[in-house]
Every structure is written in C-alpha cells, then in structure tokens.
Amino acid sequence: MDDMMFLTFLATLVGAAWRLATPLIFASIGEVFSERAGVLNIGLEGTMLVGAFCGFAAAFATGSVPLGLLAGIAGGMLFGLVFAVFTITIKADQIVVGAALNLLGMGLTAFLFRTYYVSTGKGIEIAQPVLIPFLSDIPFLGEAFFRQNLIVYSTVLVAVLASLVLFRTSFGLTLRAVGEHPKAVDVAGRNVAAYRYGAVMVGTGLAGLGGAFLTLGHSNQFVEGITSGRGFIVLAVVVFARWSPIGAFFVSLLFGLFYALQLMLQAQASIIVPYQVLQALPYIMTIITLVVLRGKGAAPSKLGQPYEMR
C-alpha cells in the first residue's frame, strides 16, 4: 500500500467511523441522561430496534426521512414510557424490566416486519450526503468530515446541546442530583419521579433516533436485529465516557472506528483473518474497556435504585 492509498484508506475509514458511530452517539448521550438520574436502562437494544422499525415504517409510508426520524424518536419514547412506568412508578427492578424490553423489542419488530414488510422487498429513500461547499473539496479531510448526511452532522449539535443542558441548566443540575442524592432533591422541593421520567424519555427518545438512523441514514432497509448489539455497546460507551455527553460522543467515535475498521479490513484481500474475528472486534473492545475501567468511580451513586418517598 503506498502513501496515497493509505491516506485514502484513512479518510474513508474516519468518514465511515463517524457514520457508524452516529447511532451510538445518540443512544449513549441519551443513556447518560438516564443514568445521571439514577435509572440504568439496559433495554436500549430493544428501544433502538423499535426506533429503527418505526423510522422505517413511517418513511416507507410517507417517503419522508424527517417524518421517519420523528417516528423513530416517538417509538423510542413510547417504549421508554413502559420502562419508566415499571421502574419508577411501580419500582420494579431496572435490570429485569430492561431485559424484558430487549426481548419485547426484538420479538415485536421482527413480528411486525415479517407481517407487513418482508414480502414487499422494497427499500426506502434514505438521507443523502450533504456536501459542505469548499470544505468537502479538501483532499482527505473533505472525504472524512464534510461528505456526510445531515443526521451525522447533527450528532455534534446534540452532544454540545446535551452538555449544555446537563451542566448549565437548572434541569441538568437537578437531574445530576437525582442520581446522587434524591432525598436532597426531594427536600429542595423537586419531584424526583418526574425528573427520572424526564431523563428516561430523553434517553429513549435519543435511542429511538439512533435506531432510526440505522434504517434511514445508513441502510435503506429494516432487517431483524439490525442493531446487532449496539444497544449493549452503548452501556459500555457510557461507562467509558464517565457519564459525560461530550465524552460519549468521542468514545462512540472510537467504537465507530472499530466497526469501520472491521468492515474495511474485510474488504482487504491481503489480510487473511477469518471475517468473524474482525466482526467481533467492537465487542471485544467493549469487554476490554469494561475490564480496564473496572471499579473506577464516577458512576451515579444511586444508579439502579428506586427512590422511596416518605
């Protein structure tokens, strides 16, 4: 591989990494909100699937990508509402409910897809890359950063906005307090349950959006289990990112890089490694991440615990 080819490879790799990271970015920033408020939602895989399916179905019916994205968010939030009712109001175990919702999400989307869409075999129009004038013409950098679709660009906006909301508004401050010392929030006169509902809604809405990106901005089809474990990788991303939205953005990019690398290495004829090994790369990295970062604090101290008002 000469230098020129290597640079092209690199540019394509980075560009692909960002695209592949996009669903992770949305979902992990969402999960940061949820976990900061003390709610550990492991049902993200199911939630993202629901988002992916709703996005696909809406776009299929209307032909509109924005409407598809909205449907993805709405589907995610509706799914999240179920989670919130069980874990916050009924105070059921968050892990158990999350696991149940994963199974429900997988089964439900597969069932609906097979029932209504599989025979049509048609794809949908997806979001097209928007070339940023001038910048997209810069060699290599243009390919990597300025030839993406609007959904990919919006991840930056979401990360910055999320960070501002979490660290610069009264809502964000209270949300962070809810995950650490809910009683103090209660005493200060704020409704702990309402904040947790809000956090879960933000979290599952973004997870739904992340799922919808898979069908509307990446592939043009819904496939059973299209998320292929991304909902679980997100949980690792959040830990790695130290529960920070900006951190979640960059850690997602890193994981996106592993996805991209695995795809591109498969295409390289010169590399003779079974493709399954390469496919396992993001998941292996997830495990390594969790092992390396094991036990390092910073997790909200009331993560996973229901709050009992007096």
Added chain:
Amino acid sequence: MSQKPFLRIDNIRKRFGPIIASDGVSLEIEEGEIHSLLGENGAGKSVLMSMICGMVRPDEGEIVFKGQSVRFNSPREAIRQRIGMVHQHFMLVPNLTVAENYILGQGSALRVINDMDKVHARIRELSDRYALDVRPDAIIEDLSVGEQQRVEILKVLFHGIDLLILDEPTAVLTPQETDRLLSLMGDLVKDGKTVVFISHKLDEVMRVSNRISVMRDGRVVHTVNVGETNARELARMMVGRDVRMELPRSPEPPGRIVLSVENMTCRAETGLPAVRRVSLDVRAGEIVGIAGVSGNGQTELSLALAGLLPVDSGRVMLNGKDITGLDPARINASSFSHIPEDRHKHGIVVSMSLSENTVLQRYDQKPFASRGMLNRRVIGEHTRDLIKRFRVKSRDENQAIGALSGGNQQKLVVARELARNPDFILVNQLARGIDIGAMEFVMEEMLKQRDSGRAILLISTELEELFAICDRILVMFHGEILGDLPPDRTRLDELGLLMAGQTEQPALAG
C-alpha cells in the same frame, strides 16, 4: 403568658405504626435564644424538630410561628417561612459544588444557570461574615464531615432563615470543631437568629444555651433557664426513671476471669476514634453492665469484641487465649456468644426460617449436619425445643423469621446464643423490642446463665435493665470507661453524671 412566643408547639402527637414518637409535646421557643433540646436517643427530639421544618407531618397538634398557625407540607415551605434545619444526615449532593447544592431546586426548572458569579459572591460574603471558611466551588465529596456541616449551616443561612435547628450537630465533630460550632451559634444569635440545639451532651448544652428543655419518651418533661439548673439535675431528668424490677443477686462471688480486654482502641466506620484504651474484665458468674448514652462507643466496642470491626490496638483475651482480630466465625467458635445490637444486620437472616436461623453458626457441625448434608430432622427438633422453652410466638419452625415481631425475633436470638453453651455472652441491648413480660423472662434466663458460671457483658442504654441484673456497672463516655459502680439505686445521680461525662463530683455538688 402575656408575651407571644416566637415559636409555640402545642400538644403535638405523632405515631409511626405502633411507635409513639411524640406523645403530646408542648414547647415554646423565644426569639433570639439558644434553646437546647436534651434527651436520650429515641426521646423524640429529632422527630419533633422534623415536624417543625416540614419533613414530617404531625398527626395532631398545632405549630404557631411568629403568631401564625403553620402547617408545612415540605421543607421548602418551611424555608419560605424562614425556618431551616441542619439534619444529622446531610442533604448535600456529593458530586456537586457547594454553590450548585445551594441553588438546587431553586427557580424555574428550565432556567439556564448564568448567575453563578453572584451566587459565589454571596456565599463568600456569608462565609466571611461568620468565619465559616466555605469555598463556593469546592466539591462536597472532597470535604471533611466538619466542613460539610459548615456547608449545610451556610446553606440554611443562604436561603435566609430566622430559626435554625441543629440536629445533633456535634456528634460528628472533633472537639475543636465543636468549639467552633458552639461559638458560631453565639454569633448567629447576635445577628438576631434563633437557634434550637438538639443534643444529648450535657456539657455542650450547659455551655451555650439560654434555656434547656428535657425530653423523655416523646414528651417535654421540663424546661429550665440555664442559670437555674445544674448538670446533676439535668442528668436526672434525662435518664431518671423508676426501677421497676428487683431480681435476686447472686450469692456466689465471681470466679476466674473469662474475658479480659486490655487497652483496646478502635475507630468507627467513619474513621473517627470510637473506643479509647478500654480495659475491662468479666469473670465467670458475673454480669457486667455498660451504661451510657448511645453513640459513646458502645456499638464499636461490641462489634470489635465480636470480630466485626478491626481493633487498632490492645488485646482481647477469652479464657486466656488471644482472640484479637480473629474473624467472627473463629470468635463464635471459641465459646463466645453474641446477642447483637442490630439484629437485622448481625443477628438473623430475615428471609430464612426459624430453623435455619437457629443453626446459622453451626449448620455444618454435628448433629445438625453429617457428610455435608443438613440433618433437617435434628435441626427442626432443636428449633422446636427452643421455641417452646423461650415461648417464641410463631406458626412453626419453618416460618420465615422476618414474619415474627421484633420481640419474638429477639427471643429466638437469645435462645440460640444461650443454647450454644458459651463461656462468655456479649449482649448489646438485651430487651430491644421485647414487651415487659418477655423482658422479665429473658432477664431471668440471663441470671440463670450467670448462676451456672457464665460471664456476661451487658451493654445497654436502659438503666432499668442494668439495675435489674448487673453485678456492677461501668459507664462509657466518649469511648472511655469512666466509672465502675455497684447497681445501687441511690447512686442514680452519680451514674447520670458519669453518663454525661462529668467526673468531678465536688464542683457540681448541690
């Protein structure tokens, strides 16, 4: 009363299930005074004040503040009326800064926080005025307990209050920090605030108060001006109660030393020193009592003896063998029985059956097990026997122990520990949760154990219990053993004073 009091509490009642926390409390606080609420743990001080600051709603009665009848649904409403409380357990979010904690829950939820500079300035100003040394940008979890408490006090001042309630503020402080806090209370009063100081420490109360109210059993039993009383009188009001039971003393003189503690020191879970160079001996055939207001190191002493808390220095000898620092299982196996203070944490497994709880320490030994299998028949018989002998009210031995009342749980624990035929029995709060009848029975059992030559160390905050069965009573204060008295009712005053840390008799006589 011609002059209207600043705060009037009128006949307040509050029950939590079967427990009566406030039994018709009436109290008046005057503007600009430091009013101390004195009483033993469980006397109802904290609950009363929680009702004034909106944490708990009273069942009955009236609270009149500045001439108006008030009824708060939340602490926020109380703060709006300028009443603030610093709780024993701090209401500070550990990962936020001081300033962030202060503005938590204030203003609209959707507000963008852009006035942090002003908040910081205000905190610095207040901190300087009262010399509190609070930095607005410090993160709470980096602060010591003493610093956190100053942050809490400043928080209440930041919100603007006229009445400040401090709930056992000195419990977590070093003596130097305590001095600082007491002088701060004086400064606040000079600034026109009114302070209610909840404490069970006589010396502190005598130092700062204008007036003192003594609480006992959910009632205010007496209110006095500080100049018209003395520590002796307060001690009597705080602990004084009739000794109802007289049980026969042992005619036999005690025998050999069974348990010997030499210069033992250990720290509480908070890292603060809790037991300071304690030495004591318990002989075969005697019951040694340890009296004291709770929180003076008794908990840590008993946990350390049982191997549940590390011993920093000193030795514990049982039957001449050094058991210091052994793990609880090994200590249990060395003829040591433990009836713990916190039954649920150290005594039983709530979700398991009576049978299973009965053999918790011996399930793997004969005759309860053979070849790695539990012998359910033997365990069942053994448990049924204990249930019958100790009159544990239960359906059968297979019922979960958690379904029993506290008193019956305690009876099973006592039965189990005595059935192990120990040489030494450590008891912390023998009669906790037990009704009078059962208490008498359990006490008689302890006396029987003594008469058959066992050595018993009985830690209790109930003087009644100690007077009834002990052969001598030690007093624990601030982690030290202060006195060694015979259980003589005429010396109740002396005992009360020792419990409050007063050792210099002549100065307080009168």
